[in-house]
Amino acid sequence: MNSADDAVRLQKATRCALFAVLELAQDPARQVSAADIAEKYGISTHHLAKVLRGLARAGLVESMRGAGGGYQFSGNAKRITLYEVICMFEDIGHRTRGRPEAGDDSEIGRALGLVLNEIDEIAVSTLKSITLTTLLGLMRRNVANKN
């Protein structure tokens, strides 16, 4: 297993939402089409359009009509955390356990549950502490370090 396999995986819709929100939050004045975002991140335009509608309903992005229209960021990047975006598309709090399974009520199952809960809690607190602005800052530092 390599490190990419070990990393926490997010569902496709969640990844689409994060790419879209973060792309738009980089410059809230800029309008970007769903097609352009989809092309940049190699994701399905159809899938992204569905995700963007959900983000618009939540007030994170705004759909701009007319020539040169597209989507614009309309949230508060200093306040919105990765956790909030992720929770719109999946239940991040129970990633390691999923649905109840056979053996969960056994003594070993309960002990395993404690360990998996610990992992979940760390993941949640990490995602709750990273705002969109913080993530974009991390991205910019990474870019600066590479150059």
Next chain:
Amino acid sequence: MPDIDGAGREIGNLNIREAESVDIPAVIRLDTRITGMIKPDYWADMFERYGMRPNRFFLVAKGEDDSLVGFIIGEVRTWEFGSAPSGWIFALGVDPDVRLNRIGTRLFEAICRRLAKTGVDTVRTMLAREDELNMSFFRSLGMMGGPFIQLEMPLDEFSG
């Protein structure tokens, strides 16, 4: 505590310097406001151990009117479970009335400069998982999860 929340009056020029014994009553008052607990003995001990000592830093931030608006404490720790010498920040407080003035950020930068001068190349801190405000603050400054993990257990079986 940090700059990312709250709203309040503007603060003028900020003076960040090493804490002196005369600052401690104001530190106690500020900490009491923030935590709701009055701990004069703790702060007297903190100043004794961290004020004006080599590789230990107890800094205060003073507003234009010389009132105390923040503090930060840290030190260089060495070879704890194989950790090369590194800077540790373990206390930070900002007057809730003057948040959003970059006081926490300026204190953090000031202590990081002092830590870097000692020769360490990493700064660490430890927070409660549910302390989202402080966690967000430190992350906004570029801090990330490090290679160490905090563990604990109750001492019931060893007591009595």
